Amino acid sequence: METKIVNIINEMAEYLDAAQLRQLQEVLLSHLADNAIEKKDISNSDYLKMFLEAKAIEGCSERTINYYGTTIEHLLVTSDTPIRKMSTEELRSYLVSYQKINNCSKTTVDNIRRNLSSFFSWLEEENYILKSPMKRIHKIKTKKPVKETISDEMIERMRDNCRCKRDLAIIDLLYSTGIRVGELVNINIEDVDFEEREIVVFGKGDKERRVYFDARTKVHLRNYLDSRIDTNNALFVTLDSPYDRLKISGVEIRLRQLGRKLDLDKIHPHKFRRTMATRAIDKGMPIEQVQKILGHSQIDTTMEYAIVNQNNVKASHRKYIA
Template identity: 75%
Template sequence: MNEKFVEIINDMADVLNAAQLKRLQEVLLKRLVKDEPEKKMISNQEYLNKFLEAKKIEGCSERTIKYYKVTVEQLLKKVLHPIRKVTTEQMREYLVDYQKINNCGKTTIDNVRRNISSFFSWLEEEDYILKSPMRRIHKIRAEKLVKNVITDEDIERLRDGCDCLRDVAMIDLLYSTGIRVGELVRLNRADINFSERECVVFGKGDKERRVYFDAKSKIHLINYLKSRTDDNPALFVSLDRPYSRLKISGVEIRLRQLGRKLNLDRVHPHKFRRSMATRAIDKGMPIEQVQKILGHSQIDTTMQYAIVNQNNVKAAHRKYIS
């Protein structure tokens, strides 16, 4: 779109509604661009490819990019016309149908909404469309459930249930640092400072931060590394040759197996992160410091972990009120 085109649209934005602006855009495109050399039409798939490339440059993880790809591709299978002609009403219908067909909850459908919204926002920012049809489709509020955390007793059972030094070290590091599973598998031996009991991790967007582990984690990490006979720089590797770097799926599968073996409910990497954050807040650590440890850019994200222990509420009432 040339400058004059954008200026006209902006000038009329205050007096025309969305449908009228869209019609104006189509007329201007037809009348102002008809004499220009014909431009190559961009397909919906090409728009998606450009979007994914942009997200990759922004530093999104492969997992996030894959999620964007799957979500938007599902939408494109239903959209049989150019993506720039999609309306808000069509998007609402799509989300309603998606929820019915897949029988998914509010949290899942909101994740779909957020990914699609990100795609259309990018199209708008790049001037491929005039206005995102997702602007008026707001966050889908789900019932907030208090999620279970890993108790001290559960941790002891998990340690005892491990049949290798690697798994004990991995569990302790997750529980004491609260790092993401993606950060765990990227760690190298050289990233660990045993004297200071700290390590450097690279979080979302390759942001570097320091996290800290306890004495138990230190001992179990040292024992695990001493038992290693390979020269792989990765901190955690597979148990069998060729001793390759452990992947996210490998950690998830191992923890799930341990949980089932010990009859513990839903043991997964993020549960350790949530447990560490909840424990820290419960013991009085300032929320800003918990935010720093977890690597959250927004404190609202950290607040989701602030599950207040009812016993502490009772003690606080007796201290300050009674």
């Protein structure tokens, strides 16, 4: 029955505007009793629950699912309109109001737009709505400042000022592999192949891949593991008993504290990842291989991480153009 309604709406699309098409949809649904009852029994919160369950099945991380839930739920609690009747105008007005009330950046608003777009696209794919009202709300243009990387001098200063074998091993592992902090804390000792200097990690969506580390990292990892007195199979654990697996927040706090101590700007795990990608491309590694190491499904994402060294651009210009 839903397919027939969609076909009717599509055939009438060239004759009616958006508001008229919505009205036609409601009339058709109201006269098709079985279908109307089925849809009206589903509340806004039920739609959200089903969407989040679908994302979980697709392999999205708990962190991502929570972000979807928070942003979409905020829309639902601020609007009395049933999801199936939400219009483009209402959603656009919501985004404008959200930015004004929360005084947030365009990047934050665009992230919310993407989450809402994903939600309504799913509703359309599942035939709960005929057309996503988010389709006409396009990406919000934002400034893309050049994000800084960690210089060789900064890395040496951090290494020299580490008073903990664990933190030294973490710094070198992040710097040489470019892994995500969530991947780092989930590594087990048996995942590390010291002979081949490689590690099996599980990225977003539990996708397995191999990353590689250098000889310096191997030495510091060995030194750290040899100093441990616990039996936890996690590669990195807390410094004090009961020596639990180290959490993401634990890594972030230690790096931030070290950065502040050395008066270094914004030292965090993701900065190591961006730095690794930039170094690899600057030294001539093909972008496809950098993509593989970072675990990106889209090469465009890899390009956003990588910042080509301006000196290399200048040298290339002189070589090929000047």
